[in-house]
């Protein structure tokens with residue numbers, strides 16, 4: 001916001017309500033949360049700088065015959081237009097002689113009402129942007145002082161946000177945001193584009209020199225979103241050493257208690273067989289519930305306790321884009337004990 005006011009003050013011109021909203025809903029809570037920021041906000045007279053930039057920009061706008069916010073103008077025109085169209089429609093429906101041709105007028109009129117607001121807005125925005133591009137060079141030298149002041153406060157905010165995020169173990173690369181200026185320290189530029197003839201920069205916060213980026217997995221929010229799913233892979237037929245025919249099904253949720261019981265009662269061992277098995281399974285292009293391909297990484301050979309000889313493979317899938325982690329059970333259906341059929345079939 002500080003950056004936007006400093007670099008493109010015309011976005012705020014005649015927008016007293018919007019500015020008041022920002023002051024109470026955005027600036028105030030931020031300043032309330034930090035004594036240091038409030039101190040700097042007051043010492044640097046940031047509020048006064050905002051007012052100064054805004055009023056200089058408004059003076060220039062008035063000089064060029066722009067006397068109010070563009071949006072207000074558009075809304076006014078639309079209101080008048082709407083009144084005229086409804087007036088015409090009502091007149092037509094009350095005069096029987098005209099009723100015959102009313103249909104020919106009503107529908108095109110309604111159709112126009114759908115098209116006009118958008119077109120009008122586009123035309124006005126284009127005109128407005130052209131105006132801004134013309135008057136910016138006139139404005140810029142007049143606001144260098146307060147604009148630099150606002151940008152220096154923006155710089156403080158950048159460092160403040162960075163330090164708070166790091167203190168909370170939040171990976172900085174998870175956040176991207178747009179700024180109008182690339183003059184700030186402590187940022188890493190991600191992308192640069194042009195909007196209405198002015199550059200817009202996409203940034204991430206940069207880590208302080210010498211600090212290793214935090215792993216994205218450190219975000220606790222992401223972890224709580226992970227959903228575990230269990231699936232069963234049954235080998236119906238072998239051809240030599242290789243699986244020829246199989247079934248793949250997600251285990252119904254109501255059987256998850258049994259799944260947990262099975263895992264609790266089983267011993268897990270690393271095995272070469274299990275590694276070879278999971279490689280082969282990855283070749284079958286199994287799909288997650290959301291349709292993304294499933295890739296399994298580790299797989300272990302498991303022995304179900306209870307004095308049986310029942311063995312199965314248990315493979316862990318990579319977390320899918322949909323946040324699901326699929327765990328795969330695999331066995332030969334002939335070997336599955338009766339009491340585990342719910343899990344495996």
Ligand SMILES: [Zn+2]
Pocket residue numbers: 288289290291292320321322323324
């Ligand atoms: Zn998925």
